[in-house]
Amino acid sequence: MDSPAVPIREVRVERVLARSSGVPELDRVLGGGLVPGAAVLLAGEPGVGKSTLLLEVAAQTARSGVRTLYLTGEESAAQVRLRADRTGAVQDELFLAAETDLGAVLTHIHDVAPQLLVVDSVQTISAGDVEGVPGGVTQVKEVAAALTRVAKTRNIATVLVGHVTKDGSVAGPRVLEHLVDVVLHFEGERSSRLRMVRALKNRFGPIDEVGCFDLSGDGISAVTDPAGLFVARHHTAVPGTCVSVTLDGRRPILAEVQALVTPSAAERPRRTTAGVDAARIAMTLAVLQQRVGMRLHTHDVFVSTVGGARIIEPAGDLAAAVAIASAWKNREVPTDMVAIGELGLAGELRRVRDLPQRLAEAARLGFRSAVVPGEPGRPGGMVREVDGMQVVGVPDIDSALRALDLAKADATALLRPDRAAPQRPVLGLV
Ligand SMILES: Nc1ncnc2c1ncn2[C@@H]1O[C@H](COP(=O)(O)OP(=O)(O)OP(=O)(O)O)[C@@H](O)[C@H]1O
Ligand SMILES: [Mg+2]
Structure with a gap:
């Protein structure tokens, strides 16, 4: 037995206080920020910008003096460094390792002792003593379970990247959903720079918030005024x-x-x-x-x-x-x-x-x-x-x-068009 049951009044609560991820738009989706000891799964299609977003989170967290470890199984450390140079994410407290073996990953966590851990992606890490190919259901479950266990025992806020395909058939996020505390979905059309992060599950906050981001060559930034972004520039107010x-x-x-x-x-x-x-x-x-x-x-x-x-x-x-x-x-x-x-x-x-x-x-x-x-x-x-x-x-x-003043007879309209505001916010026309 790790710890005895105690009256609820005596349970210590400082462990569940969220700390800002350093990216306010993401904090909004998380319901405050990243909770020490909690595991977050960030799922998204290839190339949507998962690594870019999490490198930004890692850099912002490190900038505030919190030690952060970014583990990549997808790219070389040099590739990540190049991205960090491009997006301005080079920080003293940000540690980087390219690793695909779970044992080595755990060693890195032990050596660096980070307060924030990013694993990009959970599908590329493999556990040597478990059957199945890396990215397969058994492996992914085992790797995620081991990482969430470490997160809990060492009180590390952990973010796991998970790949999904259009048909969602690849082992990953679906089988991971019950293992983690928060599931975030990262979405966006390739043809646009707009990216959105939504919570599909959150043990620490509501799931009806959405974070809006602009993904560009300089990295990812929050869209603070999404209404302006959804303006269909080709028309002002028109009937119909x-x-x-x-x-x-x-x-x-x-x-x-x-x-x-x-x-x-x-x-x-x-x-x-x-x-x-x-x-x-x-x-x-x-x-x-x-x-x-x-x-x-x-x-x-x-x-x-x-x-x-x-x-x-x-x-x-x-x-x-x-x-x-x-x-x-x-x-x-x-x-x-x-x-x-x-x-x-x-x-x-x-x-x-x-x-x-x-x-x-x-x-x-x-x-x-x-x-x-x-x-x-x-x-x-x-x-x-x-x-x-x-x-x-x-x-x-x-x-x-x-x-709406669209009825036949002497209507008392409650809502009338504001002719001084010709812009219409519309999603998907960015
Ligand atoms: N050198 C670059 N200059 C400008 N934009 C780039 C550059 N490299 C990548 N990008 C843009 O950043 C986007 C997101 O890349 P990122 O690697 O963060 O996505 P990802 O979701 O991690 O992808 P993956 O599933 O392959 O890991 C790319 O689709 C591309 O549009
Ligand atoms: Mg990536």
């Missing part, structure tokens, strides 16, 4: 667009819906969609026609998302309906607004799952107002403040359109 927040698994993603409504010359008007569910759009059009009185049956309707985004969940209904109504009325909605909600056949708006996370993401990305399903007993809408955003809760599509 509305932004929604969809959920990809647990991850909220902002996506813009665009609609165009034109008088039809055809006997059967066209309904063309891209990136949205055609059946849901057909239903939305029927609801708008029947419940709100828009005579759309004489018009061609085109609905699409921007940048290849896919909005297939019902929570995207309201944004599609607002975009169509905005196109129909030829009147724009506020550029910094999101609309989230499922539309029912009676025109009622239904609640969607994880609304707080969606709103938090929208607020985080610079959006200032939202239209969401409200309480059924409160017709006309109700405004409250969430995460610094003006959130309008409406019971049905008619109230939603009234709130």
